Amino acid sequence: MATKPFSGPVEDSVAKVNDEVAVGEDLDFQRKWWRFENAAWIIFTLIIVLDLAGLFGRGPIAKAERHSADGAFDVKYERIERTDSPSILTVQFAQAAIQNGKIHLYVSNSLVKQLGTQRVIPAPQDTVVGEGGLTYTFLASRPPASVDLALQPSGPGIYDFTIGVVGSQPVEARVVVVP
């Protein structure tokens, strides 16, 4: 014989009032929840303000600039990047960076791999692999001259990179990639 499908009495866990089905309202809990909600809205607002400021990338706080010690070049980049989001790293060259009508720009492997260099604009005349990175060669006349590296990091993390011009002091910088 099959077991009885229903075995528990029909009852309400909340005390009944006047023999009616209890509402089950818990105002004490609800007041605590409203306080929590208010705190959550403040935190949400703070997150959005910080985001607009660029703490999570794409804002004034995220933008950074480094100069080489001898003034041969400047690097403009975003110190806070977002995973899978494109950004531009710009290298601006001074006269000291141009030798015999050419610029030899060294970038470390972390800039190519972890920070995901997608394109180099303009395309280099030549690329040499070695010394833990790539050395691009560009034809150059007189300043102002600049090269853009289109970046698109593939994963979150903290990455250090080195960038330099041959014959000049390299610049080291750190980029935080948020998820």
Added chain:
Amino acid sequence: MAAVLRAFFGYFFLVMIVRIVGRRPGKQMTPFEFVLIFFIGGLALTAIVGDEVSFTNGICQIITMGLAHYSLAWARTKSRRFARLVDGTPLILLENQSWRADTLRHMRIFDDDVIASARDSGIKNLQEIDRAVLERNGEISVSRSQQNA
């Protein structure tokens, strides 16, 4: 693995956001709440799926969502406190011919919403209402007073 984690985190994050946003989207859905639901859904989809549009990823993320939902539902049955945290409790909006103004304000519900629900239940004036309760699913249930039954 990252896609599965994104789906898992995304599910619980959406549960939290929807819980904090309030119960109005549950049943008292007006056009601007439609916008909220579709917009949140679309944005969540973009962030959770990302550029992994393979069939395998779709299946794995759907299963992850199913598992996340199952574990949440299971935890609700095991702990009354957890259930209260996830669902909230019913809230009285009107009782003994008095509005619970504090509750209405905190839940961002107008008296018009209660009156609309009353009309829906065939009640024609406020004196006929015994009690109006905002249920956990966002519905406003209105009971008729005994004298007018």
